[in-house]
Amino acid sequence: MEYQHILFAVQDGIARITLNRPEVYNAMNIRMAQDLMHAAIACDEDPSIRCVVLTGAGKAFGAGGDLASFAKAGDSVPALMKEMTVYFHAAVSRFARMNAPMIVAVNGVAAGAGFSTMLMGDIAIAAESARFTLAYTRAGLTPDGGSTYYLGRAIGLRRAVELALTNRSLTAREALDWGIVNKVVPDADLAAETDALARALAAGPTRAFGGAKRLLAQGLEESLETQMEHEARGIADAARGADGQEGIAAFLAKRAPSFTGR
Numbered sequence: 001m002e003y004q005h006i007l008f009a010v011q012d013g014i015a016r017i018t019l020n021r022p023e024v025y026n027a028m029n030i031r032m033a034q035d036l037m038h039a040a041i042a043c044d045e046d047p048s049i050r051c052v053v054l055t056g057a058g059k060a061f062g063a064g065g066d067l068a069s070f071a072k073a074g075d076s077v078p079a080l081m082k083e084m085t086v087y088f089h090a091a092v093s094r095f096a097r098m099n100a101p102m103i104v105a106v107n108g109v110a111a112g113a114g115f116s117t118m119l120m121g122d123i124a125i126a127a128e129s130a131r132f133t134l135a136y137t138r139a140g141l142t143p144d145g146g147s148t149y150y151l152g153r154a155i156g157l158r159r160a161v162e163l164a165l166t167n168r169s170l171t172a173r174e175a176l177d178w179g180i181v182n183k184v185v186p187d188a189d190l191a192a193e194t195d196a197l198a199r200a201l202a203a204g205p206t207r208a209f210g211g212a213k214r215l216l217a218q219g220l221e222e223s224l225e226t227q228m229e230h231e232a233r234g235i236a237d238a239a240r241g242a243d244g245q246e247g248i249a250a251f252l253a254k255r256a257p258s259f260t261g262r
Contacts, residue, residue, distance in 0.1 A: 001042060005032035007057070008039050013050040013202040013261075015043050015100070019117075022058025028113040029066040030080065033087035036117075040094035050261050051202040052095070053194055054121060055105040062114020064135050085144050088113070092120045092146045096217070099210025099261075101201050105194040106172075106181065111135040116145025119154070122213060123197070124181040126172040127190045132180060133169040153220060154179050205243035206261035 001008070007018040017039050019026040026032075043049050056062055073080045095102055104121030112135040118124055134151075136143045143151075143164060152160040155178045162168060172184045185193045201209070211234045219227050238244040242262040250257035 001038050003035045003039070005029070006035040006039060008042070010046070010049060012199070013048060014198045015039075015046075015049045015052045017052065017054045019054075019056040019062055022056075022060075024066065024068075025058065025060035025063035025109065026056045026114065027063050027066040027068075028088070028117075029069045030084045030087070033084050033091065036091035037087040037094070040091040040098070043100060044094045044098040047206075047261060049100050050204070050206045051198045052098075052100050052102040053105060053198050054102060054117070055194070056107055056114070058108075060108035060114070061106045061110045061130065062112075062117055063109055064112025064114055065139075065141075067139060088145055092116075095120055096146075097210075097214065099206045101209050101213070103194055103198055103201070105190055106130040106132075107187075107190055109133075112139075113145055116143065116147040119147055119150040119180075120145070125183045125185060125190065125194055125197070126175060126181040127187040128172055128184060129187050130172040130175070130181075130184075131169050132172075132175045133167055134163045135167050137164060138167045203259060205238075205247060205257075205259045207241055208238050208243060211238055
């Protein structure tokens with residue numbers, strides 16, 4: 001696959017995706033949304049990919065939607081928005097449902113679409129200099145990219161509404177306190193911290209990771225009894241797999257497991 005506005009590489013079971021429009025602080029246009037969708041499908045389809053890392057090139061993670069391209073569309077901008085969200089939302093859906101866990105390394109400002117893109121990660125690590133703002137209503141727009149699904153679940157409705165209406169900017173430490181990111185590290189340590197976690201996750205039981213992700217997402221919507229049935233079927237499927245059998249055997253033998261992702 002040939003990408004125009006992202007970098008995509010796979011090595012040692014880790015797919016590394018970099019938003020790559022540094023000259024405009026990785027503002028998202030329709031082609032970047034398409035690129036993300038194709039990358040998400042590639043990660044979902046390739047069983048050799050056991051962890052995904054997403055970050056931004058240059059000084060920003062993602063500065064939001066490319067407002068210049070929206071203005072250029074003129075009266076066709078509503079149609080452009082509908083097409084662009086097809087790609088963007090397909091990317092979010094595929095990343096959310098793939099087995100491989102996704103780490104988002106936030107290397108600078110995450111605003112608008114950049115904020116939404118950050119939220120779709122399973123684990124988010126932020127550099128000290130990172131800043132977070134929802135930003136959509138500042139441009140007279142409403143949020144997209146799954147942000148209205150993820151944000152309220154992460155921080156509660158009151159705080160989510162505050163961010164949407166005031167466009168308050170959060171520091172990395174505030175984002176950590178609010179539960180938007182998992183960890184904050186010095187800027188110089190972001191790549192190394194992310195790489196260490198990615199390697200650890202890539203050596204883990206990938207199918208079990210995927211099952212756990214899906215169960216946790218379902219658990220927010222299902223009744224207790226229905227969710228427990230999902231859990232029963234999930235753990236049975238995991239026990240049937242090679243990694244489940246290896247994990248049990250390794251525990252009994254008092255050795256470290258060697259997972260293959262199957």
